[in-house]
Amino acid sequence: MKKATITGWGKYLPPNVMTNKDLEKIVDTTDQWITKRTGIKKRRIVDDDTTTSDLAIKAAKQALDKTNLKAENLDLIIVSTVTPDMVFPATACIVQDKLGANKAAAFDLEAGCSGFVYGLSVGAQFIESGLYENILVIGAETLSKITDWEDRNTCVLFGDGAGAAVLQPTDKGGFLSFDLGSDGSGADALYLEAGGSLNPATLETVKNKMHYIRMEGNPVFKFAVKKMKTASKDVLKKADLKIDDIDLLIPHQANTRIIKSARRRLKLDKNQVYVNLPEVGNTSSASVAIALAEAKDKGKIKDGDKLLMVAFGAGLTWAATVLEWNENI
Numbered sequence: 001m002k003k004a005t006i007t008g009w010g011k012y013l014p015p016n017v018m019t020n021k022d023l024e025k026i027v028d029t030t031d032q033w034i035t036k037r038t039g040i041k042k043r044r045i046v047d048d049d050t051t052t053s054d055l056a057i058k059a060a061k062q063a064l065d066k067t068n069l070k071a072e073n074l075d076l077i078i079v080s081t082v083t084p085d086m087v088f089p090a091t092a093c094i095v096q097d098k099l100g101a102n103k104a105a106a107f108d109l110e111a112g113c114s115g116f117v118y119g120l121s122v123g124a125q126f127i128e129s130g131l132y133e134n135i136l137v138i139g140a141e142t143l144s145k146i147t148d149w150e151d152r153n154t155c156v157l158f159g160d161g162a163g164a165a166v167l168q169p170t171d172k173g174g175f176l177s178f179d180l181g182s183d184g185s186g187a188d189a190l191y192l193e194a195g196g197s198l199n200p201a202t203l204e205t206v207k208n209k210m211h212y213i214r215m216e217g218n219p220v221f222k223f224a225v226k227k228m229k230t231a232s233k234d235v236l237k238k239a240d241l242k243i244d245d246i247d248l249l250i251p252h253q254a255n256t257r258i259i260k261s262a263r264r265r266l267k268l269d270k271n272q273v274y275v276n277l278p279e280v281g282n283t284s285s286a287s288v289a290i291a292l293a294e295a296k297d298k299g300k301i302k303d304g305d306k307l308l309m310v311a312f313g314a315g316l317t318w319a320a321t322v323l324e325w326n327e328n329i
Helices: 020-024 031-038 052-065 091-099 115-128 184-189 203-207 217-238 256-266 284-297
Strands: 003-012 017-019 042-044 076-080 105-109 135-142 160-170 174-182 190-192 213-215 248-251 306-313 317-324
Touching: 003 052, 003 115, 003 174, 003 284, 003 317, 017 020, 020 031, 031 256, 042 160, 052 076, 052 091, 052 135, 052 160, 052 284, 076 091, 076 115, 091 105, 091 135, 105 115, 115 135, 115 160, 115 174, 115 284, 115 306, 115 317, 135 284, 160 284, 174 217, 184 190, 184 217, 217 256, 217 306, 217 317, 248 256, 248 284, 284 306
Parallel strands: 076 105, 076 135, 248 306
Antiparallel strands: 003 160, 017 042, 135 160, 174 317, 190 213, 306 317
């Protein structure tokens, strides 16, 4: 049975940069407060006319350009997002049409910030089963559009962006294991309350700001610190590997304190962990995808390297994977 691997990668960040100093002008906070508690210095923000699919398409085109694959040869497109263009149709269908991938099936996947790694696991199964050969997995978000810019506990955290990966079969390396999980009892720790069947949109839901991200910081922080370690160890065990075998950890970029805690608990050196959080903020399901593309473009990933990618998010969910990078597909 062939394994799946990543043969193309790409990312896109909107040009508009919002710094902590900019936030000081619109909410009761300071650059020092944000930096100390989160590690974030900047984030990218889309303009009013830019959609999640717009970001997804730009990242997707980069990923396709790094392969010998044309969009019309794609078998499947998976878009992970919590900020779709519309409730339906799926943002993946919009991306499929705009890319000209007329033979591809398409659907969205929603697992919060864990979504991209969830998407990789789904795409890998299609390839390993022999059903499909060419799959595009995208993590894309316009979180600024569901952020309450008067809530200093959340508005300092999030940014917009997209990352993409092309998955194809390989006889060498590839995805060695996955570990996925959820704890629905923590659903009320990170959520967007209105707009679904529980609270359909009304004048009252808009007035009460129920269409914005709400988060209980302490429970999410504790969950993240725990799951970054346990998911990493579980996925390594499934791959019959030890942490010493890992060349680079690419974690969800949510908070530098969480990342540092994971690094210490896993006993990794600082140069074994890729961090771009200070420059882009938390981009939810796009986070690991963007970091992966940046790490590769900066020469941090070489042929034969073993990568550990791990994320956590709303649900509450977690996801991890080990990938052996192969340059010679």
